[in-house]
Amino acid sequence: PTSAVLELTSSLAWARDAVHVPLDPEALLPGLRELGLGEPVLVESRAPERGTYLRRPDLGRLPASLDAVSSGEWQVGLVIADGLSSKAVVEHAVAQASALVQALDGLTIAPPVVVTQARVAIGDWIGQRLGVDTVLVLIGERPGLSVADSLGIYLTHDPRPGRTDAERNCISNVHPPEGLGYEVAAA
Numbered sequence: 001p002t003s004a005v006l007e008l009t010s011s012l013a014w015a016r017d018a019v020h021v022p023l024d025p026e027a028l029l030p031g032l033r034e035l036g037l038g039e040p041v042l043v044e045s046r047a048p049e050r051g052t053y054l055r056r057p058d059l060g061r062l063p064a065s066l067d068a069v070s071s072g073e074w075q076v077g078l079v080i081a082d083g084l085s086s087k088a089v090v091e092h093a094v095a096q097a098s099a100l101v102q103a104l105d106g107l108t109i110a111p112p113v114v115v116t117q118a119r120v121a122i123g124d125w126i127g128q129r130l131g132v133d134t135v136l137v138l139i140g141e142r143p144g145l146s147v148a149d150s151l152g153i154y155l156t157h158d159p160r161p162g163r164t165d166a167e168r169n170c171i172s173n174v175h176p177p178e179g180l181g182y183e184v185a186a187a
Contacts, residue, residue: 031094046059050117062125078109080139087143088175096182127160134157154168
């Protein structure tokens, strides 16, 4: 039926837009500053623009530079990466980061790092540079036909380049109210 075709076409358009729309990292900074973790740091991957990022996932796993990232005495690093849905990051990352900060009360958390054109493994480089025991990467998940704004959280202990996906834990489908809620995901 026409209604089914229109619904499918609309869902595909939402998914396509979620993948292609670049993240405006500046939009996240006020909310991240309110977390009280220090001034957020902006980093880019080696993918120079969105098209290259989508065609070359390997470049999204590598930082262009980590000069702006300082080492410290923190236990946890918090990385916010656009991934495949900047929409998910804009809608959920700050609220999820806030829930994580509350859930991790008693642990020291580094200033947040926001990364554009990024894949999950870029967190290994950033975590190592920060000198943290554990890195949490909040990243926009690949959109599907029913959800274009789902956030994933990847946890890696002892982050360093060369870690495999098998060495990470993942919590996915964070997008309240239909998906996982922020406090539940943080717990």
